[in-house]
Amino acid sequence: MDTAQEFVDYYERLQVDPTCDAKILEKAYRHFAQMYHPDHPETANVERFQETIEAYAVLRDATKRAEYDKQYALHMGVSFRPYPANEEIWIDEKSAIDDAEAHEKILFHLYKRRRQRSDDPGVGPYSLQEMLGCSDENFQFHIWYLREKGFVEMTERGTYAITIEGVDHVISMSRTIQAEKLLIPKAAAESE
Numbered sequence: 001m002d003t004a005q006e007f008v009d010y011y012e013r014l015q016v017d018p019t020c021d022a023k024i025l026e027k028a029y030r031h032f033a034q035m036y037h038p039d040h041p042e043t044a045n046v047e048r049f050q051e052t053i054e055a056y057a058v059l060r061d062a063t064k065r066a067e068y069d070k071q072y073a074l075h076m077g078v079s080f081r082p083y084p085a086n087e088e089i090w091i092d093e094k095s096a097i098d099d100a101e102a103h104e105k106i107l108f109h110l111y112k113r114r115r116q117r118s119d120d121p122g123v124g125p126y127s128l129q130e131m132l133g134c135s136d137e138n139f140q141f142h143i144w145y146l147r148e149k150g151f152v153e154m155t156e157r158g159t160y161a162i163t164i165e166g167v168d169h170v171i172s173m174s175r176t177i178q179a180e181k182l183l184i185p186k187a188a189a190e191s192e
Contacts, residue, residue, distance in 0.1 A: 011072070013051055018069065106160075107166055
């Protein structure tokens with residue numbers, strides 16, 4: 001990267017963390033390249049498309065990325081430990097269970113909203129985040145997961161609403177919970 005040029009935050013352009021691995025980087029690139037591609041009339045943006053390609057060209061090359069990371073650290077006033085490709089990240093069971101509970105809360109809330117207001121089923125992202133009491137990063141993770149599963153979608157008004165798949169999932173979870181509640185007294189009676 002030419003130091004005479006104005007500094008450009010390539011990580012921000014691709015909406016990734018500076019410590020992300022190559023897989024995350026490629027997913028982000030594909031997402032934005034597809035979104036801004038001139039063949040997509042609703043979201044086409046040639047300038048953003050070129051910026052996405054430029055950012056990915058630097059960050060996907062290990063040598064260029066290492067050089068860029070030095071400039072990034074100096075410019076941003078931070079230091080970071082790049083993500084080693086062969087290092088595994090372990091997450092404790094409680095974090096995974098907390099995430100599952102957050103997903104359930106979002107889905108149940110959106111399910112209730114859809115039943116009460118079928119003409120306007122969307123709930124604003126800030127309202128959902130406030131309900132969960134979580135950070136922006138955690139909220140984005142939850143929404144990403146639920147959207148990728150097809151359980152929620154963004155409405156034209158920029159709010160989130162539950163999908164048919166999401167409704168089916170809530171009903172399935174409710175049936176499972178109900179069945180478990182019925183089994184507990186039965187198991188207790190049999191053990192006596």
